[in-house]
Amino acid sequence: xxxxxxxxxxxxxxxxxxxxxxxxxxxxxxxxxxxxxxxxxxxxxxxxxxxxxxxxxxxxxxxxxxxxxxxxxxxxxxxxxxxxxxxxxxxxxxxxxxxxxxxxxxxxxxxxxxxxxxxxxxxxxxxxxxxxxxxxxxxxxxxxxxxxxxxxxxxxxxxxxxxxxxxxxxxxxxxxxxxxxxxxxxxxxxxxxxxxxxxxxxxxxxxxxxxxxxxxxxxxxxxxxxxxxxxxxxxxxxxxxxxxxxxxxxxxxxxxxxxxxxxxxxxxxxxxxxxxxxxxxxxxxxxxxxxxxxxxxxxxxxxxxxxxxxxxxxxxxxxxxxxxxxxxxxxxxxxxxxxxxxxxxxxxxxxxxxxxxxxxxxxxxxxxxxxxxxxxxxxxxxxxxxxxxxxxxxxxxxxxxx
Amino acid sequence: xxxxxxxxxxxxxxxxxxxxxxxxxxxxxxxxxxxxxxxxxxxxxxxxxxxxxxxxxxxxxxxxxxxxxxxxxxxxxxxxxxxxxxxxxxxxxxxxxxxxxxxxxxxxxxxxxxxxxxxxxxxxxxxxxxxxxxxxxxxxxxxxxxxxxxxxxxxxxxxxxxxxxxxxxxxxxxxxxxxxxxxxxxxxxxxxxxxxxxxxxxxxxxxxxxxxxxxxxxxxxxxxxxxxxxxxxxxxxxxxxxxxxxxxxxxxxxxxxxxxxxxxxxxxxxxxxxxxxxxxxxxxxxxxxxxxxxxxxxxxxxxxxxxxxxxxxxxxxxxxxxxxxxxxxxxxxxxxxxxxxxxxxxxxxxxxxxxxxxxxxxxxxxxxxxxxxxxxxxxxxxxxxxxxxxxxxxxxxxxxxxxxxxxxxxxxxxxxxxxxxxxxxxxxxxxxxxxxxxxxxx
Numbered sequence: 125x126x127x128x129x130x131x132x133x134x135x136x137x138x139x140x141x142x143x144x145x146x147x148x149x150x151x152x153x154x155x156x157x158x159x160x161x162x163x164x165x166x167x168x169x170x171x172x173x174x175x176x177x178x179x180x181x182x183x184x185x186x187x188x189x190x191x192x193x194x195x196x197x198x199x200x201x202x203x204x205x206x207x208x209x210x211x212x213x214x215x216x217x218x219x220x221x222x223x224x225x226x227x228x229x230x231x232x233x234x235x236x237x238x239x240x241x242x243x244x245x246x247x248x249x250x251x252x253x254x255x256x257x258x259x260x261x262x263x264x265x266x267x268x269x270x271x272x273x274x275x276x277x278x279x280x281x282x283x284x285x286x287x288x289x290x291x292x293x294x295x296x297x298x299x300x301x302x303x304x305x306x307x308x309x310x311x312x313x314x315x316x317x318x319x320x321x322x323x324x325x326x327x328x329x330x331x332x333x334x335x336x337x338x339x340x341x342x343x344x345x346x347x348x349x350x351x352x353x354x355x356x357x358x359x360x361x362x363x364x365x366x367x368x369x370x371x372x373x374x375x376x377x378x379x380x381x382x383x384x385x386x387x388x389x390x391x392x393x394x395x396x397x398x399x400x401x402x403x404x405x406x407x408x409x410x411x412x413x414x415x416x417x418x419x420x421x422x423x424x425x426x427x428x429x430x431x432x433x434x435x436x437x438x439x440x441x442x443x444x445x446x447x448x449x450x451x452x453x454x455x456x457x458x459x460x461x462x463x464x465x466x467x468x469x470x471x472x473x474x475x476x477x478x479x480x481x482x483x484x485x486x487x488x489x490x491x492x493x494x495x496x497x498x499x500x501x502x503x504x505x506x507x508x509x510x511x512x513x514x515x516x517x518x519x520x521x522x523x524x525x526x
Numbered sequence: 527x528x529x530x531x532x533x534x535x536x537x538x539x540x541x542x543x544x545x546x547x548x549x550x551x552x553x554x555x556x557x558x559x560x561x562x563x564x565x566x567x568x569x570x571x572x573x574x575x576x577x578x579x580x581x582x583x584x585x586x587x588x589x590x591x592x593x594x595x596x597x598x599x600x601x602x603x604x605x606x607x608x609x610x611x612x613x614x615x616x617x618x619x620x621x622x623x624x625x626x627x628x629x630x631x632x633x634x635x636x637x638x639x640x641x642x643x644x645x646x647x648x649x650x651x652x653x654x655x656x657x658x659x660x661x662x663x664x665x666x667x668x669x670x671x672x673x674x675x676x677x678x679x680x681x682x683x684x685x686x687x688x689x690x691x692x693x694x695x696x697x698x699x700x701x702x703x704x705x706x707x708x709x710x711x712x713x714x715x716x717x718x719x720x721x722x723x724x725x726x727x728x729x730x731x732x733x734x735x736x737x738x739x740x741x742x743x744x745x746x747x748x749x750x751x752x753x754x755x756x757x758x759x760x761x762x763x764x765x766x767x768x769x770x771x772x773x774x775x776x777x778x779x780x781x782x783x784x785x786x787x788x789x790x791x792x793x794x795x796x797x798x799x800x801x802x803x804x805x806x807x808x809x810x811x812x813x814x815x816x817x818x819x820x821x822x823x824x825x826x827x828x829x830x831x832x833x834x835x836x837x838x839x840x841x842x843x844x845x846x847x848x849x850x851x852x853x854x855x856x857x858x859x860x861x862x863x864x865x866x867x868x869x870x871x872x873x874x875x876x877x878x879x880x881x882x883x884x885x886x887x888x889x890x891x892x893x894x895x896x897x898x899x900x901x902x903x904x905x906x907x908x909x910x911x912x913x914x915x916x917x918x919x920x921x922x923x924x925x926x927x928x929x930x931x932x933x934x935x936x937x938x939x940x941x942x943x944x945x946x947x948x949x950x951x952x953x954x955x956x957x958x959x960x961x962x963x964x965x966x967x968x
Contacts, residue, residue: 135532142536146543156552171562178569207569208576282602303602310595362592362599363579423577505566507573507603514573514603 162523163500169272170502170521176266177276178207178506178517188212189454190390191255197265207508209517211457211479214278214487214510215241215249216389218256222275222488228253229402231385233447234395238385241485249477249485250385259491273498273522275490281507281514282308284359284368284484288349295347297370299332300339301359307338311361314425315342318354320463320471323415323436327427334359350374354461354473356483358425364514365425367484373472375464377407382414382439382462384476392454394476396462400441411440412464416450420458421482423512430458439464452478457511459483481511490520498522561605563643563962570603571647571960581649584614584956588631597633600960607965609636615957627957642963654954661943662707664737671940672738673706675699678715678749681802682818685745685795687925694743694793694929701868701933705942706739708732715803719751719760722782739936741791745927747800747812747819748826750775755806769841772801773825780833784916789908790830791919791936794927796847796878798826827880827920831888834916846884847922849877853897853905862938870930878922879903889913894938896921896931906931908939 180198181187187194188210201210219241220228226240229250239256241249263269282303289296299315301308310333317328328347332340347353356369375381383402387393396416400408415436419427434450452460457479465471477483495501501522508515574580574596583592600610611634615627664671677695686694695711703709708730712718717727721740726733742748754764754775764775776798783790792798801807804818811817828842855863855872863869874897882902885892889912896906910917919939921932 131529135529138529139532139535142532142539146539149543150546153547153550153552156554160553171565174562174565207572303598304606306602308598308602310591310598360577360579361602362583362595362597363574363577364599364602365577503561505561505605506569507566508569509573509576512576514576516603 159500163502166272166500166521166523167502169268170504170519173266173268173272173274173521174504174506174517174519177519178209178508181210182213182265188214188216188389191388194257194261194265197257197262201510204509207506209278209508209510209515211481211511212389214480215251215386216255216257217241217262217487217489218253218258219487219489220253221259221492222490223492223494225488225492229383231395231397231402233397233401234385234387241480241487249480250383251389252386255389259489262489271524273491273495273524275488275495275520277518277520278487278489278508278510278515279518280366280484280486281364281516282359282361282366284357284366286355286357286368286370288370288372289341290349292343292349295344295349295351295353297342297355298339299334299342299357299359299368301334301361301366302338303364303366307334308359308361309334309336309338311338311359313340313342314358314360316356316427317344317347318356318419318461318473318475319344319347320352320354320473322468322471323413323463323465325415325417325461325463325473327419327429329426352471352473354475356459356475358513360425365509365512367482367513369475369483371473371475373470375410375412375466375470375472377405379403379405379408380472380474381408381410381412381464381466382474384460384462384474387449390454392452392478394450394452394460396439396448396450398439398441398445398447401447408441410466411438412466413437414439414448414462414464416448417461417463418452418458418478419461420453420456421479421511425512427459430456457482479511481509481513481515484513495520495522561964563608563641563964564645566604567643567645567960567962568647570600570962571645571958573603574599575647575649578652580647580958582652584631584649584958585651585653593631593633597635600633601635604962609638609963609965610634611638611961611963613959613961615959616953617955617957630956636963636965638961638963642961644959644961646957646959648955648957650955651953658944658946660705661945663705663739663940663942665707665942669737670707670732670734672732672734673702673709674721674738674740675702675709675711676718676740676742676744676749677711677713678718678744679713680715680804681744681749682747682804682816683744683802684747684800684812684814684816684819685925686743686793686927689927691744694927697929698741698743698793698933701929702741702936705937705940708734715749715751715805718749719753722751722754722778724786735786737787739789739791741793741932741936743793744802745793745925746795746797747802748776748779748798750801750803750806752803752806754778755803766839766841769825771822771825771841772820773822773829773841774839775801776822776826777829777833777839780830780916781836782833783830783918784834784836784911784913787915789917789919789936789939791932792921793929793932794921794923794925796824796827796922797918797920798830799823800826830918831884831890834890834911834918835888836913847878847880848903849924850879850900850903850905851875853879853900856895856898858894859896859934859938862934865944866934866937868930868934868937870928870934874905874928874931875924876900876903876905876922877924879905880909880920880922884909893917894935896935896938906935908935
């Protein structure tokens, strides 16, 4: 009797142990299958989002050049189609709250905050936050609010770096072109210099080619190396185009004295604000004379001057000192070149791209936090063009909640 | 004994587990996603061809430097963990028109693993111009036909809201002149008088008054030379003194249309409703404040059709045209839209559709109807006289005029052939494929 009981107990224990091992093994398989299916859903959503963002212009299709609210989100350029993004729609994205985004700037004279889509200090697109498309708004329009998180990164495909070369007695700039970390030789360079003398901006153009190390020295023998200028260069290689720029002022401050702020997308009105009113830096304590010129960027990366209805005048900081307003042609991408003069030998320029591609501005658009806490993040990549400049778009997608 | 039985059960369980795991090979959840290589490849090809560089390069010799630049461009366009293979296929067409693809050149940076995808792009040589050459009207019969467009500076239009006769004349000239050997703008009513007298108004060699097409751009108003007005040398052919109307002028136009085998085109509205001459009728307006024209009314089109039918003039004010609302293109019109590349809306509103009874009343034949028949009325068609001499193309739509409908109606009537060069012709197009492969893990 006792032997049979022990036999039963041993056999039952072994059976339960075997069943548990089997169940654990099978549940592991099921968990893997469920994870795979869930990740597959996220991956499909990433493709879906990328297609919507890159291939749909949104609704209305011209929302980038209007102040009206959106019915559908998309960044495609309706005038070009295919894998081309609208340079104007991107300007309306609220990027300052994104991870790595430049902080908002406050301008007391309009009592408004401005999104800071900067290429560099003072050179970028400052757009009033009231007319911007926020991350939450985009998520709702993409029908993924509270179900999926996403982030968009739009960055130029090739890097073009410009550095000044001193000691030659005249203005010289070294242009270095690279992509994926490798120097690009044989790239055609369309160079444009905006030389500032007093308040007059004189454009100079030249064409060159990078050498075997992906570099080229651009020299302007008639221009002193201590002069103020803005310089842009468009590098083209085998159908891929990138842009670089460099600006120098002689006004005795590392900061620029004038900040252009977009006032109205539809009319193209731009405020020219004194930088002290925004940054309150002691080095900016001075009245400056300003002038504004607009240069339209043509399809072959040349600039054509466009007459602005703007009369040069003094711009001062502080209470009671008004700002200036000028108006750029809304339907033309290009550069607003603002020249300023603090004194006879202290001048500078600020350049603002109208259309993000003109200066190769990078854009990140997300909720402000990175998806590092999530198990699985799907990323989609595409090649696109913005104003003819080659960009890579990366859309990251992850599942929210459990 | 029980232990032995349990051991049997365990063996069965283990066997089931082994068999199951043999068949149920699940991928790792991390493998659920790999970048969509096909779309990345497609976007890369399109981006490379934005400025036509890809198109230019793939037609270059394999030793050309452009291939090296393309190779660098592809390398920087794709992530470092990807490899590519770009192949170019030449299209050749045999005499039967069967197109075959032959590998012309290929560049690659590594061999592919298991994960790869491909996209393709058809490119055309920048050295080849694809053309479409229209046959000119009358070319096939050796009977050159001249297009006259009324552009009279001394006339005003009506029912052409938003346009002037002159602006419409410029647009019509642009749209229609490729289809005619000779196009003449009739710039004044005095030039129109010359034309009505059967004489050329320019020194162009190809100008022929006979068999010509005359397009009236002034809508419901028709320019009238001063000679045909009261006191003019042709007053008897222009003015009906018994009814105090210029309806007789339209009878004269109808007669001349038959005599010279013209095709008279009324681009919009009620045909022949007003006469216009801003010099002669400078103090007369049409009842709506537009000076320089005098109203004729419904008698105008009746008088014209009487003249076209080669019968005597009688003042007839019976209503020939009326509104029928929204009308729809015929299937033939839709087909011709594609053929000629003209795309007006296939749905239009007709407020001046001619009644079908005019076909029997004036011995007319309806040719090339643009819209489907509605309420026994014809919104737009060409009415050709059964004798073969003379025709009226009447577009009885409401304002604002869409002259593309008039152009379509006229092209449907004459049916000129359009010769297009073929995209698939040998040496003109190449197929480019870009295969991308991902190395390492996803």
